[in-house]
Amino acid sequence: QVQLVESGxxxxxxxxxxxxxxxxxxxxxxxxxxxxxxxxxxxxxxxxAGINWSGGxxxxxxxxxxxxxxxxxxxxxxxxxxxxxxxxxxTAVYYCAAAYGYPSSWHQVSGYNYWGQGTQVTVSS
Numbered sequence: 001q002v003q004l005v006e007s008g009x010x011x012x013x014x015x016x017x018x019x020x021x022x023x024x025x026x027x028x029x030x031x032x033x034x035x036x037x038x039x040x041x042x043x044x045x046x047x048x049a050g051i052n053w054s055g056g057x058x059x060x061x062x063x064x065x066x067x068x069x070x071x072x073x074x075x076x077x078x079x080x081x082x083x084x085x086x087x088x089x090x091t092a093v094y095y096c097a098a099a100y101g102y103p104s105s106w107h108q109v110s111g112y113n114y115w116g117q118g119t120q121v122t123v124s125s
Contacts, residue, residue: 002026002098002114009094009119012086016123020081022096022116030074033099035112036081038092038121045095047107049081059106086123093118 008020022034035050049070050059058070064083072079079096096116103111 002028002032004096004098004114004116006094006096006116006119009121011122011124013124014087016086017082017084018086018121020083020094020096020119020121022079022081024077024079024096024098028100029077029098031101033101033103033106034070034072034079035097035099035103035106036070036079037095037097037109038090039095039118040092043092045109048094050103050106051079052102061107083121086121088123088125091121091123093120 003025005023006020012018031053033052036048037045038048039045047061048064049068051070051072055072067085069082095118097112098114099112105111
């Protein structure tokens with residue numbers, strides 16, 4: 001069992017940066033792949049970034065490559081999402097997700113077993 005709590009969201013301006021955190025509880029965190037998704041109003045939840053259990057392998061949506069970095073600290077049971085050069089299209093609720101071992105698909109919601117409640121990111125123009 002893994003419980004996830006996101007933090008770090010807020011209201012920022014175009015061009016600003018934010019770092020989201022996802023604190024996990026449970027003994028299986030260090031062996032779980034982690035992902036970040038986002039959902040804008042009226043849209044489906046979409047994949048943003050994923051990271052394997054060790055942090056040695058990362059995956060990104062094409063729309064965020066070069067601007068967003070996922071990382072994890074297994075000693076702190078925390079995964080991070082560093083977001084730079086934010087623009088209004090990044091406005092969404094951002095969700096942290098965990099998958100046993102390796103997700104069946106990095107990009108699909110169904111590939112993950114546990115979800116956090118989400119944190120709102122709003123980027124003003």
